[in-house]
Amino acid sequence: MSSLTSRGTVDRLLPSFSPVRVVAEDGVPLAAPEAYELPADALLVDAFRRMVVGRRFDAQATVLTRQGRLAVYPSSRGQEACQIASALALRGEDWLFPTYRDSVALLARGLDPVEILTLLRGEWHCGYDPAAWRTAPQCTPLATQTVHAVGLADALRRRGRGGVVLALVGDGGTSEGDFHEALNFAGVLRAPVVFLVQNNGYAISVPLARQSAAPALAFKGVGYGVASEQVDGNDLVATLAVVTAAVERARAGEGPFLVEAHTYRVEPHTNADDATRYREETEVARWRAADPLARLERYLRGRGLLADGGVAAAEEEAERVAGEVRERLGGEMEADPLEMFRHVFAEPTPQLVEQRALLAAELAADAEGGER
Amino acid sequence: MAAALNGALRDAMRDDGDVLVFGEDVGPLGGVFRITDGLTAEFGAERCFDTPLAEAGIVGLAVGLAMGGFRPVVEMQFDAFAYPAFEQIVSHVAKARNRTRGRMNLPLVIRIPFGGGIGGVEHHSDSSEAYYAHTPGLKVVTPATAEDAYWLLRDAVADPDPVVFMEPKRLYWARGELDRGARSAAPLGRAVVRRPGRDATVVAYGPAVPVALEAAREAAAEGVELEVVDLRSVVPLDDATVTASVRRTGRCVVVQEAQGFAGVGAEVAARVQERCFHSLAAPVLRVAGFDVPYPPPVVERAHLPGVGRVLDAVFRLQFDDEPDRTHEVSERAREVSRVAS
Ligand SMILES: Cc1ncc(C[n+]2csc(CCOP(=O)(O)OP(=O)(O)O)c2C)c(N)n1
Ligand SMILES: [Mg+2]
Numbered sequence: 001m002s003s004l005t006s007r008g009t010v011d012r013l014l015p016s017f018s019p020v021r022v023v024a025e026d027g028v029p030l031a032a033p034e035a036y037e038l039p040a041d042a043l044l045v046d047a048f049r050r051m052v053v054g055r056r057f058d059a060q061a062t063v064l065t066r067q068g069r070l071a072v073y074p075s076s077r078g079q080e081a082c083q084i085a086s087a088l089a090l091r092g093e094d095w096l097f098p099t100y101r102d103s104v105a106l107l108a109r110g111l112d113p114v115e116i117l118t119l120l121r122g123e124w125h126c127g128y129d130p131a132a133w134r135t136a137p138q139c140t141p142l143a144t145q146t147v148h149a150v151g152l153a154d155a156l157r158r159r160g161r162g163g164v165v166l167a168l169v170g171d172g173g174t175s176e177g178d179f180h181e182a183l184n185f186a187g188v189l190r191a192p193v194v195f196l197v198q199n200n201g202y203a204i205s206v207p208l209a210r211q212s213a214a215p216a217l218a219f220k221g222v223g224y225g226v227a228s229e230q231v232d233g234n235d236l237v238a239t240l241a242v243v244t245a246a247v248e249r250a251r252a253g254e255g256p257f258l259v260e261a262h263t264y265r266v267e268p269h270t271n272a273d274d275a276t277r278y279r280e281e282t283e284v285a286r287w288r289a290a291d292p293l294a295r296l297e298r299y300l301r302g303r304g305l306l307a308d309g310g311v312a313a314a315e316e317e318a319e320r321v322a323g324e325v326r327e328r329l330g331g332e333m334e335a336d337p338l339e340m341f342r343h344v345f346a347e348p349t350p351q352l353v354e355q356r357a358l359l360a361a362e363l364a365a366d367a368e369g370g371e372r
Numbered sequence: 373m374a375a376a377l378n379g380a381l382r383d384a385m386r387d388d389g390d391v392l393v394f395g396e397d398v399g400p401l402g403g404v405f406r407i408t409d410g411l412t413a414e415f416g417a418e419r420c421f422d423t424p425l426a427e428a429g430i431v432g433l434a435v436g437l438a439m440g441g442f443r444p445v446v447e448m449q450f451d452a453f454a455y456p457a458f459e460q461i462v463s464h465v466a467k468a469r470n471r472t473r474g475r476m477n478l479p480l481v482i483r484i485p486f487g488g489g490i491g492g493v494e495h496h497s498d499s500s501e502a503y504y505a506h507t508p509g510l511k512v513v514t515p516a517t518a519e520d521a522y523w524l525l526r527d528a529v530a531d532p533d534p535v536v537f538m539e540p541k542r543l544y545w546a547r548g549e550l551d552r553g554a555r556s557a558a559p560l561g562r563a564v565v566r567r568p569g570r571d572a573t574v575v576a577y578g579p580a581v582p583v584a585l586e587a588a589r590e591a592a593a594e595g596v597e598l599e600v601v602d603l604r605s606v607v608p609l610d611d612a613t614v615t616a617s618v619r620r621t622g623r624c625v626v627v628q629e630a631q632g633f634a635g636v637g638a639e640v641a642a643r644v645q646e647r648c649f650h651s652l653a654a655p656v657l658r659v660a661g662f663d664v665p666y667p668p669p670v671v672e673r674a675h676l677p678g679v680g681r682v683l684d685a686v687f688r689l690q691f692d693d694e695p696d697r698t699h700e701v702s703e704r705a706r707e708v709s710r711v712a713s
Contacts, residue, residue, distance in 0.1 A: 071493045071669060122493050122669040140495050141453065142425060175424035177456065205401035206422045278400045337674035340664045351633065355662045359674060362681075 013227045015218035019262050020231040022238040025290050027298025036241040039088075041305050047088055047236055048300055049314040051080045051293050054104035056318035057113060060325050061103065061120070065271040069329045071122035076104040078266035081236040081292035082198045084108045085261075089243040090166055095156075097136045097149040097167040101198070105168065109135060113321060114328045121333055125343075134163075143173040146182035146195060153186070153193035153256075164250045165193045166243070172203025174217050180224070186256035187225035194246045194257045195226075198233060200265035205278040218260035226256045233261030234292040237299065264290070337363065374544045376518040377407045379552070380525035381445065385415050388443060391529060393420040395430055395447030395483075404449055405485055405544055427457040431482065435464050438478040445529060451486040452495035458503070465534045466509030481528045481535050486514075487579045487629050489542035489676055491669040497541075498666060499630030501578070504536040505606045505639070512606040513560055514538040516581035518548030520559050520604055527560035535560075540579035563610035565617060569597035572623035572689055574682065575614055575640055577603035580627040587682035596686065606636050614640065615647045622653040623689040627682055632660030654690040 020033050032038060039047075058077050064070045076083055079101070087108035090096060098105055106116045111128055118127025119138055126137035136152075139145035149167035156163040173179055174197055186193050197217050201208055214220060221228030227249075231242040239261055246257035264287035268275040275284075300306035341348055341356040348356070385391045393411055395403070399422040402409030411420035423430050427448060434444035448454035454461075461482065468478045488497030505512045511533055515521040521539070528535035566581065567588050576584035581602045588598035599617050603610065618624045624644050626637040641656040659677045667675045688696045 071491060119493060122491065124494055124665060124668050140493070141455070172425040175426045175429070177426060177428050203396075203425050204404070205397045205399070206425070210422050211424050277402070333670050335668065335670045337667075337671040340662060340667045340671060340675060344664050349663075351663060359662070363674070 010222060013222040013225065015216065015221070015228045015230045015260070018230075019233075020229065020238050020242055021235050022241065023235050023295055023299045025234075025295060027295050027302055029299065029303070033238075033241075036238075036245055038237060039240045039244065041303075043088060043240070044237060044296070044300060045305055045310065047084050047240065048293075048296050048306060048310075049317065050084050050087070050108045051236065051296060052311075052314035053318045053321050054080050054084060054107055055293055056315075056322045057107055057325065058104055060322040061117060062267065062271060064117075064325070064329055069333075070117060070120050072270050072272060073103075073117075073120055074101045074270045075265070075267035076101060078287060078292070079198055079200055079233070079263045080104055081239050081296070082196065082233045082261045082263055085236060085239040085243050086166055086168060086196060088240055089247045090164070093134070093161070093163040094247065095134045095136065095149070095152055095163065095165045097145040097152075097165065098138050099142075099145065099168055099170060099173070100138050100140050101170065102138065102168050106135065106138075107321075109133070111135065113325050117325070117329065121329070123333075123335075143169055143176035143179040143182070145169070146173075146179050147185065149193050149195075150182050150185045150189065150191050150256075153191035153250075154189050157189075157192055162251065163192070164247050165191075166247065167193060167195050169195060169197055170203060171197060171199040171201070171208055171217060172206065172211055173197075174220060175203075175211055180220075183221065183224040183226050183256075183258065190253075190255040192250040192253070192256070194243065194250055194259065196243060197258070197260045198263055199260055200263050202265055202269070202279070204269045204273065205275075207279075216260060218258060221258035226258050228258040228260070230260040230262065233263030234290050234295060236292055236296045263292075373515065373518045373521045373539075373546050373548065374405060374407055376522040376548070376550050377525055377539065378409055378411075379550070380522045380529075381408060381411060382414065383552070384445070384526060384529040385411065385419060388529075390441060391419070391443045391445060392437060393445045393447070394423050394433075396425055396449045397422060398447050403447055405541070407483070407539070408447065427454060428460050431457040431460040431465060434480045434482075435460065435468070435478060438480045439476065443479050443481075443529060445481040445483065448482060448484045450496050451484055451498035451500045454482070454484050454500065457482075461504070461510070461536070462507050466507045468509075469533065470509060477532050478534045479532050481525075481537050483537045483539060485539045485541045485544075487540050487542060488666055488672055489579065489629075491672070492541075494666070494668075497672070499628075499661065501536075501538050501606060502630060502635045504538075505636055509534070510607060511535040511560065512538065513604060514540060514578035514606065515559075515604065516540065516543065516566075516576075516578055516602050518546070518550045520564075520602075522550050522552065523555060524559045524604060527558055531560060538578060542579055543582070546582070559604050561605045561608040561610060563601050563603045563605070563613035565599060565613065566602045567598070567600040569599035569621070571597045571621060571691075572625065572686055573599045573601060573614070573617040573621045574625050574627060574686070575601045575603065575637075575644075576627040577606060577636070579629045580677065583677065583679055583682060584627050587679045587686065590679060590683060591686055596691075598686065603640075609640070609643070611643055611647065614644060618644050618648045619651040622651050624648070624652070624656045625659060625682065625685045625689070626656065627659045627677055629661055629676060631663045632658055633663045635660060654688075654696065657685045657688060659685045
């Protein structure tokens, strides 16, 4: 055994030194990158439509927090290119592991908008059936989902039925131990898994510079033997091309992949956050100008793939979805307190049965007006 | 209470240049609950700083800094987000003194906002104190008043041993008097009688204390005088104050917000039974959260032990000399619901 590391082995794992980009900020196409096949035109038009709907949905969700209909909402605004690309790069048999910030990815994946918002309303369950949608419950404990994604990818491989897993994680999440363990497991197991880091510049108030000293987060792959790439995450065309290539590579049995998408969280961390305490408005303005939706629209129009009619149709659909969300989440949330005991175990323990009876008696007494 | 905690950190940092404060978002943002507000501005980013997002790393770093002579005070952002640090806390923070025959101590503080009642989404309302209290080598304290928040935190920072400092989130915004000149008798390790009463003792800590006090006010209206004991310090536990009270009253209810099974309340109840058996006129009762994952905001009121549940327990303390049969009743209910389901 030689302890020599060949340069070629390392080079094959390294990301590009600058993020892959296909469309300039003003929507003008750049020279197509050699390493990537560009998505089909029809898919890009579809992506635009989903992005318009996603943005409207996102704005609606933020409004719902002000009305007290949602407990909290972490906005996807500014990150739509990453999220739409995540959904569109996957096939039906593939799995997605989202975080709390990825509502728009779930919407683009076809999940019901109200089910997507279930956890954020403050429910204790995720609303949708993970197996039916091949979508894990949105995950809040940071980076913990990345290890699950590797496990599931290994399960798919063992069953031999194909399928790739895409795990989403934030820039802050890459500092957690679990993220590193996930990369290491993925490398060792050669699991069909892709990690997409949405580097939106901040973990709540902490900027990337205080989060990591890596040349770019994508360089975290090489140490674990995981191939990697970095991409302009506000360029839908580039992001979709890179994530799709990573997913197809994993599908072909060529192992795990790490993508870092450079993007920006335009809104505060959540509706409860005050971003003025830690960042300048000029910085936000600069990123607003680099809006992924406007960029894609200009690009598609420039190529003659989209006209006013297409935009209007997308906006109409977006209004319809927003209206539906408003309507379905308009009422008070109803919940039966006794459901608390229902899904703790398959069979409740004797103690839970006892506690349930106690609460039922209390509720009955309250209903009779016997409240103390 | 938030202001008292902030003041305690500020004063501790002023008094001792080795006190360092770090964690997630504790710098310019001042922490998500603003407990560290202004500390970076006053003491500089060398002494109050944001870390990368890694709880195991934060506590591990604190261990190393404490070994190097500093007094780290770290913040875990929420109860459930301290779990990645659990191994560091249990295997290292708690055991350092013991594994070195007392040669290495770790004077560090791990601050953890805990508990519910704030309408939080999942993972934001856990009561995790029992995990720490169950671990030998960790002191575990939780204030219920602004005054105690200040002095307990000062004590914790000055303590030679590691302290897990649990901050009841729902009391952050509670107002209270704080006299920084007049130190209340060292609260770490000492329970306090918050309200005297002769008929029964209600033992509570952290977020359950205001509930116990409110129950005492309502009970008084019905002619029952409750004595409310606030533990303040779960470890070390002040058996003396608790048992003295129970021996006086002859009856005891233990209230905790946390799920009941294998909890702190169970420990207190067992110790009272062991020490006060011959003074007791009724079994010691516990009032606790249900043994379920913390429920969503819309039904959290049904989960949290409230005044009603405390009073129900109080009135089961056999003031009429009749044995309490509630448990037999609930066993019957269990049979019925088994048949029904
Ligand atoms: C283990 C853990 N620690 C802390 C938190 C609290 N928290 C929630 S989101 C967040 C910032 C995450 O930043 P990043 O990974 O960049 O994702 P973003 O929110 O920017 O999408 C923090 C600290 C958490 N959810 N889980
Ligand atoms: Mg981020």
